[in-house]
Amino acid sequence: MDSLTSAFLAFAKQTRVDLVGVAPIERFDEVPADHHPRSIFPETRSVVVLGKRITRGTLRGVEEGTQFDIYGQYGLAWLKDRMLAVATIGLATWLEDQRWEACPIQDLDARIPASGVAVKPGLPAPNVMIDVREAAVRAGLGEIGYCGEVLTPEYGPRQRFQLILTDAPLTATPLLSKAVCDHCGACAKSCPLEAFKGDKDVTLAGKAMGVGAIDYAVCRRCQNGARPNGDHPAGLPDRLAALCVRSCVNHLDQVRGIENALENPFRNRPAWARNAQGEVSLVAGR
Numbered sequence: 001m002d003s004l005t006s007a008f009l010a011f012a013k014q015t016r017v018d019l020v021g022v023a024p025i026e027r028f029d030e031v032p033a034d035h036h037p038r039s040i041f042p043e044t045r046s047v048v049v050l051g052k053r054i055t056r057g058t059l060r061g062v063e064e065g066t067q068f069d070i071y072g073q074y075g076l077a078w079l080k081d082r083m084l085a086v087a088t089i090g091l092a093t094w095l096e097d098q099r100w101e102a103c104p105i106q107d108l109d110a111r112i113p114a115s116g117v118a119v120k121p122g123l124p125a126p127n128v129m130i131d132v133r134e135a136a137v138r139a140g141l142g143e144i145g146y147c148g149e150v151l152t153p154e155y156g157p158r159q160r161f162q163l164i165l166t167d168a169p170l171t172a173t174p175l176l177s178k179a180v181c182d183h184c185g186a187c188a189k190s191c192p193l194e195a196f197k198g199d200k201d202v203t204l205a206g207k208a209m210g211v212g213a214i215d216y217a218v219c220r221r222c223q224n225g226a227r228p229n230g231d232h233p234a235g236l237p238d239r240l241a242a243l244c245v246r247s248c249v250n251h252l253d254q255v256r257g258i259e260n261a262l263e264n265p266f267r268n269r270p271a272w273a274r275n276a277q278g279e280v281s282l283v284a285g286r
């Protein structure tokens with residue numbers, strides 16, 4: 001690894017950024033112009049993906065069904081718009097101190113449609129949105145699990161990501177070669193609304209993954225810890241505290257042994273589940 005990348009990673013660790021990966025721009029070759037990093041910064045050589053974990057305790061109130069705002073702040077709003085944003089601009093300023101341009105990219109869903117008109121022929125209309133979760137896979141940080149969320153070897157589904165586009169010649173992180181998801185099916189089995197409709201294949205930068213075919217219209221109505229997308233109705237709902245993903249947290253901690261698995265199990269009591277009629281039941285083993 002070159003000295004610039006080593007120093008960059010050391011600075012990231014020192015500032016408690018939990019995950020950092022570097023995707024060379026060539027890993028975005030298959031991405032259309034209206035979602036491509038070079039549509040925003042044409043000289044981009046490297047896409048840095050950084051992540052901060054959602055602590056397991058942040059999910060505790062939702063798991064017990066007694067406190068949802070802890071997750072709403074420390075797992076979603078504050079994590080995304082404060083802690084992670086501060087980390088992103090911190091790393092961006094470090095790169096510009098080394099005289100490399102660094103364009104910070106917030107975590108907005110790539111499904112949000114353009115809201116302006118193209119300013120030149122051949123350019124996509126603003127705003128170009130980059131798929132941050134797919135970028136995390138392209139940067140070697142994780143894979144798309146069967147539950148449809150990014151899983152990392154360190155935290156399973158418990159993290160959020162932002163990006164920095166830069167012309168810095170950073171050393172690429174290899175694509176993740178080991179599997180995190182073992183296709184146990186706990187996510188799909190725990191869904192009380194039967195939103196999983198079968199299987200599908202996804203390939204990103206040559207990395208093939210088998211994932212669930214999820215009906216997100218069902219997830220948008222889910223009352224099991226999921227939330228509507230806070231930025232735009234076209235964006236996917238937030239499912240990181242939903243029953244399906246909490247079941248994955250439980251499985252990965254206990255069975256797969258992710259790197260940040262804690263001393264005690266996550267799920268200590270039957271999980272609560274709310275069906276389409278709003279009726280609540282307790283289900284052992286979920």
Ligand code: SF4
Nearest residue numbers: 145147181185187248
């Ligand atoms: S619960 Fe099992 S199948 Fe679902 S994403 Fe997690 S590891 Fe994969």
Ligand code: SF4
Nearest residue numbers: 191195219222242244
């Ligand atoms: S978000 Fe809700 S409806 Fe969607 S898969 Fe998870 S538990 Fe099921």
